[in-house]
Each structure stands twice: as C-alpha cells, then as structure tokens.
Amino acid sequence: MAALERKTQIAAWLDKPAHGARLQIRNDIDVPVPGDGELLVKLDYTGFCHSDVHSIYGETPMETDIAGHEGIGHVIQLGPDVPEEWLNKRVGVKWQHSTCGECEICHVNPTACPNQHNSGRDRRGTFQQYIVVPARGTTKIPEGLKSEIAAPLLCAGLTMYSAVLKTRLQAGEWLLLPGAGGGLGHLGLQVAAKRGYKVIAIDTGDAKRKMCMDLGAAVFLDFKTDDIDAEVRKLTNGFGVHACIVSAGSEAAYAQGLKLVRNLGTLVCVGIPRLDFDLPISPFMMIVRGLHVVGSSVGTASELDDLLEMAVKGDVVPQISVFDFDEINNVMEKLARFEIGGRVVLKIPA
Ligand SMILES: [Zn+2]
Ligand SMILES: [Zn+2]
Structure with a gap:
C-alpha cells in the first residue's frame, strides 16, 4: 500500500x-x-x-x-x-x-x-x-x-447514453434532439446516430449545423430561421417524431417536445428546469395520445x-x-x- x-x-x-x-x-x-x-x-x-x-x-x-x-x-x-x-x-x-x-x-x-x-x-x-x-x-x-x-x-455522456436507450427506438425511427450542438446534445447525437436512429438536430448557426451533420444528424433545423413545427411534421408524415430527448432546462423545450412527439411516442426528461415547473400536458391528452414520458438521471x-x-473506438468523441x-x-x-x-x-x- x-x-x-x-x-x-x-x-x-x-x-x-x-x-x-x-x-x-x-x-x-x-x-x-x-x-x-x-x-x-x-x-x-x-x-x-x-x-x-x-x-x-x-x-x-x-x-x-x-x-x-x-x-x-x-x-x-x-x-x-x-x-x-x-x-x-x-x-x-x-x-x-x-x-x-x-x-x-x-x-x-x-x-x-x-x-x-x-x-x-x-x-x-x-x-x-x-x-x-x-x-x-x-x-x-x-x-x-x-x-x-x-x-x-x-455524467454528460452517460446521461445521454441512457436517455437514448430510454427512447426505446428502432433503427430508422425519428429522434428529435433540441440543443443537439450543446454539451449534452452533441454526445446524445453521436450515440443515437451510431444506433441507426434518424436524428433531427435542432440548434442555431452554421458552425452548429456543420458540427451536427458531421456527427451524424439526418437533418439540421435552425430554430432562429426554420419553422420547426412545420419542418418536423413534413419530415415525419405529419405524425411527429417517435421520441424526443429534452436536454435543455427550459420550459419552452418541454412544451415543444410534447407537441412534436407523435401519438404513442416517448418524451425523455433530462434537462432541469426551475423546480416548480410541471409538464404542460393534461392527463386527458396523455390518455388520448398514449404518450410515454420518462425521466432519466445518469445511467x-x-x-x-x-x-x-x-x-x-472513436464512435463518441466529446x-x-x-x-x-x-x-x-x-x-x-x-x-x-x-x-x-x-x-x-x-x-x-x-
Ligand atoms: Zn453532471
Ligand atoms: Zn437501493
């Protein structure tokens, strides 16, 4: 010793x-x-x-x-x-x-x-x-x-790795990743792309666009210039994505995620908003849409x-x-x- x-x-x-x-x-x-x-x-x-x-x-x-x-x-x-x-x-x-x-x-x-x-x-x-x-x-x-x-x-990598698994996606299905060019997002993007999910990366600016596409995103949408709702609907036959990982701590990010997940889809909560914020969805809409909402902390x-x-192996590079x-x-x-x-x-x- x-x-x-x-x-x-x-x-x-x-x-x-x-x-x-x-x-x-x-x-x-x-x-x-x-x-x-x-x-x-x-x-x-x-x-x-x-x-x-x-x-x-x-x-x-x-x-x-x-x-x-x-x-x-x-x-x-x-x-x-x-x-x-x-x-x-x-x-x-x-x-x-x-x-x-x-x-x-x-x-x-x-x-x-x-x-x-x-x-x-x-x-x-x-x-x-x-x-x-x-x-x-x-x-x-x-x-x-x-x-x-x-x-x-x-922490960051593990959190996103586990969140990607919690989406329960099959290869070829759509994953929405707001903040895909950020500290958490860019790690989740790499894991999801390697698993064969089609990632819609949302962020802003040409540098983030290039980075997200290089890391394997199927599509990049710029939240400052693109109509995110319309573009996501267009890409997904009007139904919305199969899953969304909300890694940002903003209330707007949670509202957007719930809106753009398709019926029977999965929302994974990762980003920490202010502690008195509740998910903006009624039990009635949960019932009608059959949503799956899951929280995820580390892995x-x-x-x-x-x-x-x-x-x-170089498949995930922070x-x-x-x-x-x-x-x-x-x-x-x-x-x-x-x-x-x-x-x-x-x-x-x-
Ligand atoms: Zn941490
Ligand atoms: Zn225990």
Missing part, C-alpha cells in the same frame, strides 16, 4: 450555496482516509457540469462543501478489505457515489435508488485533489482514452462501460475545453451564462 505523506490538499471550497456564490481555492483541506471497502483517488481532471452550477447557486439541493462529479484519477491507497488489484488503477468518479444495492429499486435500476449518495450533493465531490470513493461501483477507465476526454463521459455502470467502449483549476470561478460564470460550447474540463493541480 502506497503511503501518503500529504495531510492537506487543494480544493475549490463552497461556504454556502447561494445565487452567484463563488468558490474559494483553499490548500488546507484534509486529505480523506479510505475506510472499509474504499479507495483513495488522486484526481487528474474533473468535468464541470451545468448541474454543479445549479447546486452551487442553491437551485437544487447541495449538502456538502465541495462540488463536482466527473472526476478521473488514479487509485493511490486502499482501505481495508479492498483487493490489491485496485492499486494504481485509473478510475472515474461519478455522480452516484454509492447506492444501497439492496432495496427493491436497486434490483431494477440502481440509478433511482432512494438511498443513494452523490458526489457534490451529500458527499464531497471532485473539485479537489484527493477523494475517497467506495470500490464497489467505481468505474475503471479503459486504456486508449485520454483522461480529459473520459471525464465528461462520466448504470454497465451503460457506462458500453459508452466508454464506444469512445475507445468536444471539450480544458481550463486550469484556478480559473474555476470564471468558468462557472461562463457556464451559468451558457457561454461555453461543448464540455468543460478542469485540470486538477498535481
């Missing part, structure tokens, strides 16, 4: 969640000690997910002082009862820190375990140099994938393994911008204003 000499570490510290809150870079945070079944991971990179901004700004629940849930690093110390083979392994630290593994929900799909703990929600997250995580549920990162490329797959360990395999750790507050403000395209990754100080 490697002895760790450092007792304190650098972390981006949050005093209290609040709108416009800033993080303090501190170097006096204790290095945690791995307990039974736990790994001590020295992090190299962490993604900065938009949902971290929601947590830090107090818009969604956060009960810890260090955010972040897309961490990549190496195991440097093992707690008691951890097999020696974990030592020095490169691993990913995800939103799901742990699940109970025993409840009736876990037996179906642990992503919805009511007893789960989450990195950056009720457990310290990945905006620090050293983190302790349970070995069970920790993902080994395959060789041939750069750490900074793997980081955004742990399972085996879904992540499948996604990482796709990434190793577009990333890498920043230094001490730029974290600037990055957060830009994320809050949606000013950064693709996914944000921070380099953790060595």
